[in-house]
Amino acid sequence: MNINLQEKFAEQYHKNAEAIYFTPGRVNLIGEHIDYNGGLVMPCAISLGTWVAIAPNSDGQYRFKSLNFDVETVANSNTITEKNGSIWANYPIGVINELIRDGKVINGLDFLFYGNIPIGSGLSSSASIEIATAFALNAYYNLGYDKLALVRIAKRVENDFIGLNSGIMDQFAVTFGEREKAIVLDCETLKYKMVHVDLGDYVLAIINTNKPRELADSKYNERVAECQTAVKFLNEEITLRYLCELSAEKFALHSHLISNETILNRATHVIKENDRVHLAAKALNGGDLTTFGRLMYASHESLRTLYEVSGKELDAVVDFCSGDEHVIGARMTGAGFGGCAIALLEKGYEEDFAKHLTNYYVDKIGYLPTIYVSDINDGPHLVTDTIG
Ligand code: GLA
Numbered sequence: 001m002n003i004n005l006q007e008k009f010a011e012q013y014h015k016n017a018e019a020i021y022f023t024p025g026r027v028n029l030i031g032e033h034i035d036y037n038g039g040l041v042m043p044c045a046i047s048l049g050t051w052v053a054i055a056p057n058s059d060g061q062y063r064f065k066s067l068n069f070d071v072e073t074v075a076n077s078n079t080i081t082e083k084n085g086s087i088w089a090n091y092p093i094g095v096i097n098e099l100i101r102d103g104k105v106i107n108g109l110d111f112l113f114y115g116n117i118p119i120g121s122g123l124s125s126s127a128s129i130e131i132a133t134a135f136a137l138n139a140y141y142n143l144g145y146d147k148l149a150l151v152r153i154a155k156r157v158e159n160d161f162i163g164l165n166s167g168i169m170d171q172f173a174v175t176f177g178e179r180e181k182a183i184v185l186d187c188e189t190l191k192y193k194m195v196h197v198d199l200g201d202y203v204l205a206i207i208n209t210n211k212p213r214e215l216a217d218s219k220y221n222e223r224v225a226e227c228q229t230a231v232k233f234l235n236e237e238i239t240l241r242y243l244c245e246l247s248a249e250k251f252a253l254h255s256h257l258i259s260n261e262t263i264l265n266r267a268t269h270v271i272k273e274n275d276r277v278h279l280a281a282k283a284l285n286g287g288d289l290t291t292f293g294r295l296m297y298a299s300h301e302s303l304r305t306l307y308e309v310s311g312k313e314l315d316a317v318v319d320f321c322s323g324d325e326h327v328i329g330a331r332m333t334g335a336g337f338g339g340c341a342i343a344l345l346e347k348g349y350e351e352d353f354a355k356h357l358t359n360y361y362v363d364k365i366g367y368l369p370t371i372y373v374s375d376i377n378d379g380p381h382l383v384t385d386t387i388g
Contacts, residue, residue: 009053009112012065017053019140023132023380024049025123026173027333027342029182030299031277033307035167037227038188038242039274043169044376045177050115050132060108064089067114091126092133094157104143120213122339127170130154135380151175164217165224177379184281195284197376202289202344208370209313211338220335230267233258243270269306273299293329293344297322300331309336316364317341320357
């Protein structure tokens, strides 16, 4: 589908957009539910994302329109501090509110958004729209924020304005992403390395289960709280802020302090998943995709049984993959409770994979999945007017 955002902007606002920016979504290759536990994650930016066209206006209003939704949202300097009824507009509203709180002057602006990340699919459509807004305003007004400052602004919007106690991975991934590279990010120190992803004879597929993520936010916050409870138990003998400060050996010495079985399972997932990211980074660096794939399956199993954030739809996809000799690894990606899985499959097998998986999935679940082959792509940038 070809969309000329400049033309669409002119149709909506009867003037030209002054700039158009793109910000990607992300997949996390491995290291799930680890960021808010202070450990290692390995996301990368993808080619699906959010475009935003902007132009100033003279009436001092902030106007938010989107080609994806019919509702127009309008805010001004008084109402920008509050959430609005239309859910998607709360992300740009939250960003402008943060910038103003930070002492920046943001005059009236007209926005037109377009996104091709399926909403609620676990590919970070919300981080993408937050960073799209923050990046656009930073560039347009020359606000002088560096990339990490933009990430922190967007995270504050997610945590304080939207109310999801998420970690920093998504905002970091969509901002720091680079073509053909994964980000190995330590979520406590925010030190990171870019690792070249050479998939050789394989491709990365994204499989959207198309299962709406009902109650995902409340269950997510529940998992965050469970990990904090685990830390509290462990603090009876040792001092730590985050679970991932513990090695597997050290955890084994103190895990007896966690008397609740569910909390113990959650903590066990976190400790082992953090270890798997170390191993996965080594495997990727050494071009050992078979080991990488095995770690993906192990990650999924742990998210299914110990962390309990999968579901029959994601499990159906991963079960199919593990029985298919042309697929070397698969797992859910993102928060879980529906959304997307990723799989590493042989190059050239994409069409058959889509056919076979679709049959299997429809038979088990009753509706269609959506399957993409994904590039690993660059972070935010200025673009021309047409989205190809
Ligand atoms: C969501 C959150 C991230 C991260 C993942 C799970 O995407 O926004 O911060 O916790 O879930 O790994």
